[in-house]
Amino acid sequence: GAGVSQSPSNKVTEKGKDVELRCDPISGHTALYWYRQSLGQGLEFLIYFQGNSAPDKSGLPSDRFSAERTGGSVSTLTIQRTQQEDSAVYLCASSDFSGAYNEQFFGPGTRLTVL
């Protein structure tokens, strides 16, 4: 079946512009996660959705970052007034808690470059 998809795959923007990153989770997965991965680093948790609500936003680095999820499916991560330190790969994952391992399924990521 279809996995997690993300768009765009690459985004280049200028400092100060707003960007929107999209995640389409696996159909039926109620949990959705956003992570950020800087070059050569591990993943940094940003936010978790259960359905359309976000019980854990503890990883959002500043109020320039926001995310929403609609219809229990697609999620959008918005970064306002982008800064160069926002450059990273943004990864989305989904899970349904019913699998034997409760694993997260990751998308390919969106590579964001802020000039």
Add this chain to the structure above:
Amino acid sequence: LAKTTQPISMDSYEGQEVNITCSHNNIATNDYITWYQQFPSQGPRFIIQGYKTKVTNEVASLFIPADRKSSTLSLPRVSLSDTAVYYCLVGPPLSGGYNKLIFGAGTRLAVHP
């Protein structure tokens, strides 16, 4: 949340067995130990999970001693395609449900011909 420590990098050759050890001294009694693999330009993918003793699947084996303060991922007869970053994580909880995965820097495995 329990912190994990694993080697930054390892080198191996095709056909050899690779063992990557991870320490997690503060692991909670209700947490699994999970390993993910990440290829360049891809998201991580689940490879194996265990709670105690030994777990084996078609990809790898996971050895967990009785005190659960460490775990060892074993990759039998590696090939060039096993070149990737391997992450050791504490979690998810045995009870299931939400789990915030804390990824360390991982171990960068390079397999040479």
